[in-house]
Amino acid sequence: MSGHMNLTLKVWRQKNTQTPGKFVTYKAENISPDMSFLEMLDVVNESLTRKNEEPIYFDHDCREGICGSCSLYINGHPHGPKKAITTCQLHMRTFNDGETITIEPWRSAAFPIVKDLATDRSAFDRIQQAGGYVSVNTGGVPDANIIPIPKVIADEAFNSATCIGCGACVAACKNASAMLFTSAKITQLGLLPQGQTERYSRVQAMVAQMDEEGFGNCTNTGACEAECPKEISLNNIAFMNNDFFSAKLFREEHAHDHAGGE
Amino acid sequence: MSEFKQTFNSSLGKKLIMALTGLFLCTFLIVHLGGNLLLFKDDQGFAFNSYANFLTHFPPIEVIAYLLYLSIIVHAVYALVLTIKNRRARPVGYAVQPKSDASWSSKNMGLLGSILLLFIVIHMGDFWFTYKYNNILGFKEYRTNLATNETTVSDYTPQVADFERSISTENNVEIVRVKDLHARIQSSFSHLWYVAFYVIAMGAVSFHLLHGFQSAFRTLGWVHKKYTPIVYFFGTWLFAVIIPIGFALMPIIYYLKSL
Numbered sequence: 001m002s003g004h005m006n007l008t009l010k011v012w013r014q015k016n017t018q019t020p021g022k023f024v025t026y027k028a029e030n031i032s033p034d035m036s037f038l039e040m041l042d043v044v045n046e047s048l049t050r051k052n053e054e055p056i057y058f059d060h061d062c063r064e065g066i067c068g069s070c071s072l073y074i075n076g077h078p079h080g081p082k083k084a085i086t087t088c089q090l091h092m093r094t095f096n097d098g099e100t101i102t103i104e105p106w107r108s109a110a111f112p113i114v115k116d117l118a119t120d121r122s123a124f125d126r127i128q129q130a131g132g133y134v135s136v137n138t139g140g141v142p143d144a145n146i147i148p149i150p151k152v153i154a155d156e157a158f159n160s161a162t163c164i165g166c167g168a169c170v171a172a173c174k175n176a177s178a179m180l181f182t183s184a185k186i187t188q189l190g191l192l193p194q195g196q197t198e199r200y201s202r203v204q205a206m207v208a209q210m211d212e213e214g215f216g217n218c219t220n221t222g223a224c225e226a227e228c229p230k231e232i233s234l235n236n237i238a239f240m241n242n243d244f245f246s247a248k249l250f251r252e253e254h255a256h257d258h259a260g261g262e
Numbered sequence: 263m264s265e266f267k268q269t270f271n272s273s274l275g276k277k278l279i280m281a282l283t284g285l286f287l288c289t290f291l292i293v294h295l296g297g298n299l300l301l302f303k304d305d306q307g308f309a310f311n312s313y314a315n316f317l318t319h320f321p322p323i324e325v326i327a328y329l330l331y332l333s334i335i336v337h338a339v340y341a342l343v344l345t346i347k348n349r350r351a352r353p354v355g356y357a358v359q360p361k362s363d364a365s366w367s368s369k370n371m372g373l374l375g376s377i378l379l380l381f382i383v384i385h386m387g388d389f390w391f392t393y394k395y396n397n398i399l400g401f402k403e404y405r406t407n408l409a410t411n412e413t414t415v416s417d418y419t420p421q422v423a424d425f426e427r428s429i430s431t432e433n434n435v436e437i438v439r440v441k442d443l444h445a446r447i448q449s450s451f452s453h454l455w456y457v458a459f460y461v462i463a464m465g466a467v468s469f470h471l472l473h474g475f476q477s478a479f480r481t482l483g484w485v486h487k488k489y490t491p492i493v494y495f496f497g498t499w500l501f502a503v504i505i506p507i508g509f510a511l512m513p514i515i516y517y518l519k520s521l
Contacts (some may be wrong), residue, residue, distance in 0.1 A: 077363035091301075102358045109351050147511065172362045173371060175348035179273075207274055216351030217273045217344045220477040221369055223362035235485050241274055242483025248269040 005031045005092060008100040009044065011056055017112045017120075018059045023102075026056075033093035034260065037080060038063060038070060040092050057116035063088040065229065068164030071171070072117055073104040078168035078227045086166065106171040111190040119154045123213040124165050124181060131255075132185040133206035136193050160188035162230040169224035169232070175216030180224040182210045183240035184232045190243055200247035204255035207244055274481075276340055281478035288475060290330055291467075297395070304466060306415045307444025308404045315427050315440040318394060335517060338379055345372055360452070364512045367469040368477070374470040381463035393443055402442040408434045417442075451516035464510040467486040471501035 007028040014021025030045050035043070038060050045055035061069035070087040073081040080090040095101060103117060109120040161184075169180035186203050189195030217240075218237055225234040247253060254255070269275045275279040297317070317323050367374065391398060403418035408431070418439050428439045450456055475497030479485065484493075 012357075064504050073356060073358075076356070076358040104356055104358070105355055107352050107356055145328055172360065174360065174364075176351035177273075177348075207272060214351060215273075216348035217277060218481075219348075219368065219371060220473070220480045221364040223360065223364040226363035234480070238480045238483045238485035240483075241277075242479055243275050244272075245278065245483060248265075248272075248275075250440075 002221065003033060005033060005095070005097040007031060007040075007092075007095065007098070010100060010102040011117070012104045013056070013116050014105075014113050016115055021113065021116075031092050033091065035092045036063065036088055037072070037074070037090040037092065039086050057114075057118050060088060061117045065089040066164060068166040071106050071166060071168070073106060074173055075102055078106070078171040079166075079229050083226075084229055084231050086164075089100075089229075108170045108176040108215065110176070110215050111167060111170065118166070121165070121167050123215070124167065124178070127178065127182055127206055127209045128165070128185060130209035131198065131202035132189065135198060136191060149193060153191050157188050157191040158230075160184045160191070160232065160236055163188075163228075163232050164230060166229065167228060168227050170215065172223040172227035173216065173218070174221060174223065175219060177218045177224075178213070178215035179218040179240065180212050180228065180232055180234070180238045182206055183236035186240040186243060187236045190239065199243065200251050200253045201255055203240060203243040204247050205231050208255055209238070236254065276344055277481045279340050280337060280344070281481040283333040283340075284474055284478045286333050287337065288471065288478075291501070291505050293387070294506055298512060299508070301444075301447065301512050305413065307402065307442065308413055308415070310444050310447075311402060311404075311440045311442060312438060313441045314393065333422070334379075334382060338375065341372065342373055365473060367473040371470060371473060374466045377463060377466040378470060381459070381466070384459075385463075389443065389446065392446060393441060399441045399443065399446060400417060401439055402444075404438045404440075406436045408436055408440070414418070447512075448516060448520065451513045452520035453518065457513040457517045460513040461510045464506040467509070468502045468506040470504075475501045 005028075007011075009026045009028050011024045012021055013024045026044055026048075028040055031040050031043065038058070041056060041058060048055045059069045059071055061067040063070075065086040065088060068086075072087045074078065074087065074090075077084060079087045080094065081091060082094055102256065103177065105111075105113050105117045106119045106121075108119075111121055111124040114120050128191035130202060163181060165181060167178075167181070170176055170178050173180075186206055189202065190199050220237070222234050270279060295338075295387040297313055298310075300313050303309045347399070401420060403416050404413055405416075406413045420439075425439075427441070430437050451460075476490075476493050479490070479493045482492075
């Protein structure tokens with residue numbers, strides 16, 4: 001077993017939302033450098049289970065960087081120190097043998113801790129549900145590519161659409177702001193022809209929901225962009241601002257016109 | 263009306279107010295520096311004192327000045343409100359300080375802004391308030407021979423209690439009697455600690471605007487492949503370099519002259 005690593009983990013343990021949590025130190029022994037960070041935690045959890053201790057609770061699902069389930073604030077970085085990857089794509093070779101790794105949950109009032117390292121990110125779902133969609137009335141199936149979309153617009157929309165909603169932007173932001181996430185969704189739909197009908201009601205509804213969830217306010221520091229596993233650009237926030245102000249100051253649509261409200 | 267109230271109470275609305283007041287204060291800096299360059303004129307304060315007199319006696323300037331004071335207050339109050347809200351958005355902090363890539367100035371706008379607010383209070387107290395509401399400033403009399411364009415200076419003691427200024431022409435000699443703010447500047451800038459405070463404050467201006475100027479454009483939603491580099495250029499070279507250095511040179515040069 002040459003080349004295997006021994007690490008010290010400082011892990012945030014918290015029984016539930018109400019109970020105050022604390023850091024607990026664990027040894028992660030005989031870890032292969034080719035393991036992912038989550039596999040390393042699996043190994044630790046297995047040993048905890050054998051010792052009849054409560055395993056460390058953390059979110060995960062696809063383990064290939066696409067679902068947005070995994071989180072973890074590792075040594076001061078959401079999804080660890082490497083750029084443009086999620087925690088499940090982070091390999092243990094990133095760390096040095098004998099290193100101490102501090103693992104914390106996302107810290108945000110809008111993301112209450114469920115248990116240990118897992119947070120409730122349903123605030124993002126509610127923002128999405130407030131307007132992050134295109135209403136499609138039923139009818140005949142249209143031909144593919146029937147609506148011409150310039151390549152630059154399609155590319156920009158696709159870049160915004162790569163957001164997996166993991167919440168790393170909120171975790172990285174010194175203000176715990178959700179503006180990168182919200183703006184990515186608004187920009188993705190606002191750029192495409194299919195999204196135009198609801199463009200100005202959408203931005204108002206989604207921003208209103210974002211504010212209601214209790215996220216902070218963007219100061220354009222760009223930590224979100226730097227830590228985003230999908231490298232969502234800070235320019236999305238400017239796009240959202242532009243649409244929001246033009247909706248609020250120059251247009252007559254209300255936030256929920258399309259839903260038949262107001 | 264409630265529609266606008268709702269707009270400006272939203273997160274983006276508050277940011278809009280920060281951006282607009284901030285940019286207005288930026289434009290003021292250009293005018294303030296431009297006018298104060300008269301301090302570098304070696305004419306015993308004739309041009310500068312005349313300019314100060316003009317600023318305080320020209321009604322449109324008064325209106326803009328009060329708009330300016332309002333902007334400073336609104337910018338500071340909204341910054342405080344947003345900061346409190348941002349703190350509430352993360353009640354429990356991280357054990358390991360965030361190591362994300364973000365410029366130092368962007369992470370310390372509140373600190374820099376607080377230094378600037380303290381500076382503005384002291385600066386306005388020493389010059390603006392003294393000039394307008396305090397009767398401790400003396401007067402200067404500038405006599406310019408209109409034929410030879412030579413100017414002589416002397417102290418002037420007003421004959422009436424509420425004397426403010428006078429401009430008259432006698433025998434082809436123009437006589438200008440104005441408050442001597444220039445003397446106040448000379449005496450203030452002869453103290454090293456005072457000069458140091460000004461230079462530090464101008465450092466704060468530099469870092470505040472290095473982030474603030476371009477950030478305001480982002481908040482307004484004005485990001486564009488072609489124009490954003492121009493915004494960064496002006497934000498860096500004009501607002502974070504030329505303007506702070508220009509202002510900082512004034513106390514430094516007056517201190518060196520006083521030695």
